[in-house]
Amino acid sequence: MKKHSILPIILDGGMGRELERIGAPFQQPEWSAHALIEAPHFVSKVHHNFIDAGAEIITTNTYALVPFHLGEKRFNEQGADLIKLAAKLARDCVDDNAKSSNKQHKNRSSSVLVAGCIPPVLGSYRPDLFSLQQAKPLLDALISNQQSDVDFWLAETISSIAEAAMIKTRTALTNKTTWIAFTVKDEITTESKLRSGESVFDAVSEIAGDNVSAILFNCSAVEVMEAALKNAQQALLAQGLADKVQLGVYANNFPPIGELREANSDEGISIIRDDVSPEKYRQFVSTWINAGASIVGGCCGVSPAHIKKLAELK
Template sequence: MTRVNLRLLDGGMGRELQRIGAPFRQPEWSALALIEAPEYVLRAHQAFVAAGARIITTNSYAVVPFHIGDERFAEQGSALADLAGRLARQAASENADAVTVAGSLPPALGSYRPDLFDHQRSVAIHRGLIAGLRVHVDVWLAETQSSIAEVRAVVEALGTEPAPLWVSFTLLDEEGREPRLRSNEPVADAVGVAVELGAKAVLFNCSQPEVMAAALNEARIVIENLGGAVELGVYANAFPPVSANAEANSTLLEIRRDLGPDSYLDWSKTWVAAGASIVGGCCGIGPEHIASLHVHLHDQNTEVPVHE
């Protein structure tokens, strides 16, 4: 068993942009600030870094046809991805400590919608994002992946890209049962495929805190059995339970009032105890949450076990 430093990921970009007054509406979501007022994107990155995040994610999650439309994506998708990468890299370079830039590769055809998956179209969309992001990123983060098929499309699109791949799955918000992806595929199967495809980290995101520890435990067992050296991580959202028929970001969901910084810190301690070495937040988790993790989790418990 190897020990590595715990690393803090940033929080939810969309809600932070909305909070600081950036242009923000559906269907563009977080991409609207990138299009109309990119200075707000830089401010959001800077806020998370100041809070203690040492991994920041490019604001490319909504730079897909689902949010910006087919025509705009065809004309501007790679350029917007390039801008997202440059802004993240600028925020990272301003900090005295090293900050990792993770290139966000989202579900290409809509979050929480594995039923809409189309392999060739997904590969084409990801290649457009990769073309803009590649010179700026340290790792690729395939995030909010609802199915194994979505991950396979990302890997095909990446081809021989040299930066490491991290894969992050979104889970059914159902406690007390075997943890599953939103496609209803078992977490154990998904983690096995991610490891076989070369992922250097497996994370779980955009699901409730309550379901994360069980997924981590499943992932840890799979990784141990495969004999791989793969990091684990979590960045939960602050949404109430989301139904299996929901479509992420299709409406502005309410944020749970019981997930302030102290409560989120308590959940994060359980993830670290379960083997997570990367911890941050997704939708509704802001700089104040990351600052709490930095003070109470990162500074007081700088190393966690990683099973290999």
């Protein structure tokens, strides 16, 4: 097995599909929030599954805790408590893992961190739905209700520069570092673009730096990530940030997602590809590391079995 000069940081994989796989309550439009509402012990089980597979960072199960998935009424009534619960479950899993590690290996502490998930608060893959006025109170609820239990922020599946800029500004007030993960169009091209149509080069140029210490790409097909990384690397070099901002990738295991596709649409739950096995995914990850990624993991449909293969790269 090829060893890389860069030892990557290993993220976890997709929460929703792992919940479905282990038999947790799972349905649209609630997605991963359904288990949190009805059977939160399943959420803890998923966190432990990824930690056991080798993940060094687990992400709070807050992605679907927005009106887009919960509905306005439930969000207004239960949103704050559900966000707090999701963050506490992740923190408890990390604390449990640390205690277990210390018992088995005296004086060795756990290195697992908790990333506070910040989703696209008005809808995934739909930059056309973004409104600063509508998004800001939802973002602030996600921040205030989980910040005491998370180590840093991970904004996921962000489709536009405008939403990333809002997140950068609001999270800067918390004194916690922020990682922003953009989702890019599932088109094989040398000039990678966000789902808004804005170029990756422009997005990274505007967002990287200050409290944003890492730029990642997630919830897009494995085949399009290398180009996004190369464009991001060019932008960091142009801004003089290549040694200050990390790059990362955690792709999904879905077929290409088309224009105007909503995450909880009537088109149903996306199918999992049968041509991206854990071994095949690791091969893609190796190319990302060679292209400059120092943070790798998985998004929707990427299982603990996939993450276990990535941990072998260490």
